[in-house]
Amino acid sequence: MELYEVGAQNQGNTAKLHILEELWKIKSKKLKVLDIGCAGPLPLQFWEPIFNNGMKFEFHGVDVAKVDEAERIAKEKKWDVKLYTLSAYELDKVFTEPSFDVVVSTQVLEHVTDRKKFVEQLASVTKKGGVVYLSMDSGHAEHNHHNHGAFEDPIGFIKCIGKDILVHFAGMHRYYDTPVKEGEIEPVFRDYGFEIEEKRFYNVHPLKRISSDYKGELKPLMMRNWKMYEDLLNENKEFLDANKHYFLALYYKLKKL
Numbered sequence: 484m485e486l487y488e489v490g491a492q493n494q495g496n497t498a499k500l501h502i503l504e505e506l507w508k509i510k511s512k513k514l515k516v517l518d519i520g521c522a523g524p525l526p527l528q529f530w531e532p533i534f535n536n537g538m539k540f541e542f543h544g545v546d547v548a549k550v551d552e553a554e555r556i557a558k559e560k561k562w563d564v565k566l567y568t569l570s571a572y573e574l575d576k577v578f579t580e581p582s583f584d585v586v587v588s589t590q591v592l593e594h595v596t597d598r599k600k601f602v603e604q605l606a607s608v609t610k611k612g613g614v615v616y617l618s619m620d621s622g623h624a625e626h627n628h629h630n631h632g633a634f635e636d637p638i639g640f641i642k643c644i645g646k647d648i649l650v651h652f653a654g655m656h657r658y659y660d661t662p663v664k665e666g667e668i669e670p671v672f673r674d675y676g677f678e679i680e681e682k683r684f685y686n687v688h689p690l691k692r693i694s695s696d697y698k699g700e701l702k703p704l705m706m707r708n709w710k711m712y713e714d715l716l717n718e719n720k721e722f723l724d725a726n727k728h729y730f731l732a733l734y735y736k737l738k739k740l
């Protein structure tokens with residue numbers, strides 16, 4: 484339960500929680516680990532339960548924004564991490580060998596305009612036999628803000644148009660926000676030498692929204708049960724094939740061949 488008490492209450496995303504569970508199992512191994520897009524609105528918060536509980540990783544994190552804030556937080560909390568202001572498109576400028584045992588990137592792919600370049604760079608830093616954990620907004624979700632009409636979700640609709648204007652007319656690529664579809668991304672993974680070890684759908688709508696709004700003390704227990712429920716749904720391939728539109732997030736575990 485420790486993992487859920489320390490971390491899950493902050494995640495609000497069962498795909499990220501699944502990655503956290505995977506990392507929790509290996510945190511005492513001496514592995515070289517990279518997080519691509521490590522900052523976000525709450526820099527490094529994802530890693531807090533791992534960093535605070537006997538982690539032995541050599542940890543590197545990159546992002547295009549808020550790295551100074553991540554550094555300040557890491558220093559304050561005495562986390563031994565190496566952080567870089569670096570784009571996912573230019574990883575090989577700093578990491579010249581495929582040296583990482585584990586690469587994590589949560590909720591970043593939907594913000595990346597050139598996904599082939601992202602995966603090409605991912606391949607250039609991941610060791611042979613290394614593992615990659617990814618979570619992203621699913622392009623199959625009927626309740627994803629991008630698939631909403633103006634009448635159904637006027638605020639979401641206006642926000643999407645605003646972001647599209649910033650990306651296409653002001654060149655502000657960090658506002659790019661387009662959910663990812665299996666058929667688009669899976670051939671790219673294979674082209675760059677990754678095998679898909681595991682794929683799951685997470686974040687059932689509207690539980691995801693309810694969980695984000697709910698602030699009670701039972702939240703860690705609820706997160707754990709919500710996650711278990713979705714894991715059980717993921718056991719049933721036929722159900723998933725017919726119902727992927729219920730899930731807001733897509734999760735992949737890749738292995739570098």
Ligand SMILES: C[S@@+](CC[C@H](N)C(=O)[O-])C[C@H]1O[C@@H](n2cnc3c(N)ncnc32)[C@H](O)[C@@H]1O
Nearest residue numbers: 520521522523546547548570571589590591594
């Ligand atoms: C939605 S946030 C997710 C942050 C964090 N991974 C999490 O799960 O909380 C997306 C992050 O991707 C970063 N990002 C966007 N494009 C990037 C790029 N080309 N290279 C590196 N990071 C990028 C953004 O700056 C932001 O920190």
